[in-house]
Amino acid sequence: MRLQHVEFDEDLINLKSFSEWIASIGNGTIGGPNDDNAVIDIPDNLLLNASDDPVASIVNNTYPNFTSNVNETKYLQGRAILAPTLNVVEIVNEYMISLNAAEAKTCLSLDTTCRSYCNVDLLQDLYTPEFLNAIRWSGVSNHELKLKVGGPVMLLRNIDYSLGLCNGTRLVIIRTRNHVLESKILTSSNTRHKVLIPMMTLTPSNPKLLFELRRR
Known part of the structure; x- marks a missing residue:
């Protein structure tokens, strides 16, 4: 600590x-x-004295008056919710997204198996796109990613150390494009700097998988 x-x-x-x-x-x-x-x-x-909706109790306690402070940098800097499992993360994310009145942009990934394997055609027959899209693993975003302007997000890869764009860096979405996301840094010495997050390929490290997943 x-x-x-x-x-x-x-x-x-x-x-x-x-x-x-x-x-x-x-x-x-x-x-x-x-x-x-x-x-x-x-x-x-x-x-917390949880009501009938424990997620709402946690969010309202951590982010009071979220809808009226969604664009305040200092407000977002000092708050974060830690979750024990990916399922809980998704539940909290869905609830917080619903509080943001901005229009949602849904980004879908392109999932493939690594071509370094010997029999690529066989892998494609075994692992259909639907199967690959359904894979959820720590350290890689889901196949379907919903984003809204003003929503806080966390970077999952090291991009540029000089700008503070490292794994775990928190940002807030300013504008969504087809191939890049314009965002503002919430953490590190480069707070409030505007940066562009490009489309990238993520390869989760999962020993349980019998192949290497590439999610773009």
Whole structure:
């Protein structure tokens, strides 16, 4: 955990206490002697009173008044939602996209198998486009990607270190084109710089796949 700049001593104490608590979970020193399975009590001040829609509760707590602040850089900089699985990521993304009144642009990928394999024709017969399109894996975007102007996104590849365009860099979409996305950087020293994200080919590293997927 990295301690961020805070203005008051009380905030610093609370942040330090939270960091130590998180570290003790990661180190396995909390919860008493255990066999890698421990029951951990989460402090009440870290819990949300979820309504019938827990996703809405999380989003509304993390991004209050999202629709009226969607174009505010500082508002987006200090907020992020972490999710444990890809399914949860998609649920949260769909909900947040629905809050953005801008027109959605749907981008579809071109999925193929790597041509370095010996029998390319056989691979194409075995793995149909429908099968390849349905593959979802960490580190690569889905076949169908919905984007809206004003929506925050995260870069999944290293493009240009000098501009701060690295894996994990957060950006906000300014304009969508057919082959590039115009966006503004939310993180790093190049905050607010406008950049163009080109169409690119992603190859996920997945030992469970018996072939190499190329998603453009």
